[in-house]
Amino acid sequence: MKNVKAEFIAVGTELLLGQIANTNAQWLSQQLARYGINVYNHTVVGDNLYRVEDAFSEAQSRADIIIVTGGLGPTEDDLTREAFQQISDLEIMEHTPSMNKIEAFFEKQKSTMTPNNRRQARVFKGSEVLDNTVGMAPGMIVKYEQKTWIFLPGVPREMKQLVKSDVIPYLQKLTGNEEIIKSTILKFTGIGESSLEHELSDIIQAQSNPTIAPLAQDDSVVIRLTAKDRSKEKVDELLKGTKQEILAKVGSYFYGVDDQTIESQIVALLKKENKHIAVAESLTGGMLTDKLISVEGASSVCHGGIVCYDTTVKQDLLGVSKELIQNKGTISEECALVMAENVREKLNASIGISCTGVAGPDEVEGKSAGLVYIAICDDTGEKFVEKFNFQGNRNSIRRRTTLKSLEILFKHLKG
Amino acid sequence: MKNVKAEFIAVGTELLLGQIANTNAQWLSQQLARYGINVYNHTVVGDNLYRVEDAFSEAQSRADIIIVTGGLGPTEDDLTREAFQQISDLEIMEHTPSMNKIEAFFEKQKSTMTPNNRRQARVFKGSEVLDNTVGMAPGMIVKYEQKTWIFLPGVPREMKQLVKSDVIPYLQKLTGNEEIIKSTILKFTGIGESSLEHELSDIIQAQSNPTIAPLAQDDSVVIRLTAKDRSKEKVDELLKGTKQEILAKVGSYFYGVDDQTIESQIVALLKKENKHIAVAESLTGGMLTDKLISVEGASSVCHGGIVCYDTTVKQDLLGVSKELIQNKGTISEECALVMAENVREKLNASIGISCTGVAGPDEVEGKSAGLVYIAICDDTGEKFVEKFNFQGNRNSIRRRTTLKSLEILFKHLKG
Structure with missing residues (x-):
């Protein structure tokens, strides 16, 4: 396979104003990467003749294949053809099949075609014209001084159609890519x-x-x-x-x-072991249970849990004893363990998991934000608790606690 | 106000492979547009010393302000500093406050700092160092031959924080923008x-x-x-x-x-009314409670809730009667109302909110995916239930249910 250098130029002031993101470049990059074509540059330039010319000259000097998106439409701002003509001196002509298509479109819509719509049918003499089946302006492939220029509309739907139907097959042939x-x-x-x-x-x-x-x-x-x-x-x-x-x-x-997540792997392991899990979570406020239940098919392995954010819920609903809370506090190894044990029992689950800690920003029971205990209690008799000091703001501590809980649970299940 | 030309260079092979889109360029464009600064080019270049150098030289020759994102991290691929040194001959030195911060981070995490992490603390001599409060690598502003170079981390969260706190005020001063x-x-x-x-x-x-x-x-x-x-x-x-x-x-x-969210407004209204809330959620699996508890200061108004994803939890823990479930099913007005009432009672709350429904993809109790009931029960005696048919896949139905629950709760509290 021939080793070629490709680059992309997107033409459009709307990109430089941040009105849209250059998602065309991302999509094109993914396509070319799959076919082993190295992309060396993405450039975005506004609807300005001189600056588009500069970008084109630069690309002509360094790349083998240049894919240009945008600037082929009907308005005065659409300057891609003019800019390339400036650097190449290639002749521009009206492409009859494209012109017929545009006229037929307006006739079918029963609307009047304004003269500027003719602009879209113009192509470089000698170019390979690519039929745009979902829009007006055709694409073009032009050879100029050993370099291959591919001009495509900026509308993502139109660009993608032309890439799939014409550009990829052309590039595979060009590069001799059988890989x-x-x-x-x-x-x-x-x-x-x-x-x-x-x-x-x-x-x-x-x-x-x-x-x-x-x-x-x-x-x-x-x-x-x-x-x-x-x-x-x-x-x-x-x-x-x-x-x-x-x-x-x-x-x-x-x-x-690939698409596997830690929570989908946990659900798969629980299914395999025929176990189900119950969650008692304090500072994470439901986020941990939510992660597990987000997995399709979670219903058979996660029955639910108790969000015991307040001490009263830990006591009344989860049955953590007043004495334990008075002596050890709710942010403690002991409390985390009892939470995991009790939620397992109350929900008749095989495994109970719990987390308790300080999300912040304020201290709780004299403990500072980020102190977190995560406990697991399994009907095999195994139970343990781990202590962490997480950094960050309230919601990053809550997120880290959730992720660490999933990590601990995954390791426990994997054995 | 001075008329200046700005451009952006994003460094990272992951962009050229299409693994991520250059959303940084879009966001930066929006920011600069707001402050009347013209952006003339976006460039993306891979983690290759020579090509980054070329992109830098090109930008130095045509722009007044160049903002570079990415390539400041700890790995061998992070070459932004090296490339700029090649074109400018500026000296690179270790920035002690940044180094101390990195060391402190690893110490607090009780993890070992590998030597490559030191790389992130390197800055150009004479540069203005920008404190990255959400990550490791600091930003830098460097003046070089009448041009202003601004180096920022590629992680969007870190980049945005530095732009808001340092870059925008700097650019306003530079351009004399008094508006x-x-x-x-x-x-x-x-x-x-x-x-x-x-x-x-x-x-x-x-x-x-x-x-x-x-x-x-x-x-x-x-x-x-x-x-x-x-x-x-x-x-x-x-x-x-x-x-x-x-x-x-x-x-x-x-x-x-601005930053107010519907959940922060709910927490504020609950505080004002001196009420507290308990949540019983089925298909949302903790997401609703999580939203409320994500708000700073939620502890005084949201004590927690029960995630009753499985029918057994609705019965055993939440006390929904076997008869109701047999006669009406768990996906019913009646079940939603009892869930809201019972969770309010069990958690001694002023208000109970519940949701039950089918997240899909499969039917439950003969009801199709998207059917959802949301109920509220208030200690004023008011109680009501609403029925919805949401569209979309499993997780979009779960998210819509959560949002609709918040909307209903907000309206109820606003009166």
Whole structure:
């Protein structure tokens, strides 16, 4: 396969004003990545002839394939053709089939076609015209001084249709790409991004196929493996081999692949073990139970729980004794353990999980914000409690407590 | 006000692979547009030293202000500092306060700091260091050959905090922008975006200062008013006047401004009335209670609740009678009302709220996904139940139920 450099230029002042996000560039990037075409730049430039020309000249000098989105519409602001003509001197002509289509559209709508709509049917002489089946302006592929220029409408629906029907097949032919490209995502919990990279640094440095890319995500640490080969079997084998190598080092932090979440894995483990769970949560206020119940099919393994935010609920509904609360307080190992035991009993569950702590910003019972206890009580007789000091504001402490509870529960179930 | 050209450079191969969209550029564009600063280019470049250098050189030659996001993190791929050093020859040094902060973070988390984390504390000598209060890597403002370079972390939460606290005030000073620009957001519930726009069409068409912009948001309908003037008093007066005009038309749907959420308004109303609330939720699985408890100071008005996802919990813990469940089912007006009554009693609350329904995808008791009952029972003696048919997948039905419950509760409290 030929190694080519691609880049994208989006034309439109609305992007520079932040009225829309450049989601076209993201989508195009995903498509090209799948076919092994390296994208080196995204550029956004406004509806200004000179600045569009500058962006085009720059791209002509450094890339092999340039995909331009936007600026092909009917208004005076749509300057993509004019700007490319300035740098290339290519002739612009009216494309009869496109013009007929536009006229037929207005006739069908029984509305008058304003003259500026003719503008959309103009194409470069000698270009390959791409039929826009969901809009007016056709796409174009133009060869200019060894570089391939692909002009597409900026409306995402129209752009995507043309990419799928015309652009991808063209690029596969152009690059001689017979390779199959496949990615998988490995997900980890209980380890930071930098520690994971540190643990895997030898493998990461030695690897090129599959490539190994750590990705920062809000609540978990994930690695994407991307393998390429002409044979589907070989691709799967490459991914499998590297996954095994990685899990040999950091398997204890691994919880799932691709779309799997830690809560979906917990629900799957509970189903497998034929167990069900009850939750007693204080500072998290329902967030932990909500995570579990968000999983399709959770009803058979999570019956519900008690949100015992206030001390009275811990006492009256959950049956934590007044003495325990007086002697140890509600933010204590002892209270967390009794909460887990009692919720398990009251809901006739196999496992009880509890969390209690200080979400902040104020202290509770003289304990500062971020102090959290998480306890598990299992009908196997096993029970334990862990203590944490989380950082952050009220809602980040609540979120961290929920995630840590899921992590502890997952590890407990995995055994 | 000085006319300046700004541009943005986002550094990160994950953008070129389409793993994330460049939403930072959209958000930054919106901010700069509000302050009258023209943005001429967005560029995205991968984690490659030479290509980042090229992008930096290009920007240095054409813009006055360059904002760079990303590439400041702890890994070997984070090359923003190195690339700028190549073009500027500026010295890089360790910033002691940032280093202390990073060390303190790892100490408090009781985790080991790997050496690569030190990388994040490096800044250019002579730069203005911007304190990242929500993450590790500080931002920097660097003057280089008449151009202003602003380096920010790529994590949106961190980038936004630094822009609000440091970058905007800096740019206003730099551009001599003495106009005060102030926005306020008016929030509505129980009315669709197009109906709201229809009701307000006269006001929207007649207005230019403040501008009135309806914003599409996921879960509520909001309007942004933006006023400009050199006098702070005049700006406030303009905003107040237009707000009054709007509320005269659609005040019955209004619930709050700016950061106020419907749940924070509910907590405020409960406090004012000296009432407290208990929640019995089935399909929402804790989400409703979680929303209320997410509000700072919720502890005095929300004691908690029961997540009665399974029928056994509705019976055993919440005391819904076997007869009612047999005759009417758990997805019924009657069950919702008893749930609200019983949770109010069991938690000694002034108000009980409940929801029960089918989240899907499967039917429950012969009722199809989306059928939901929400009930309220107040110690004033008032009680009522409402029935809904929500559309969407499992989690969108659960989210809509939560939002509708909050809306009903807010209206009930407002009286």
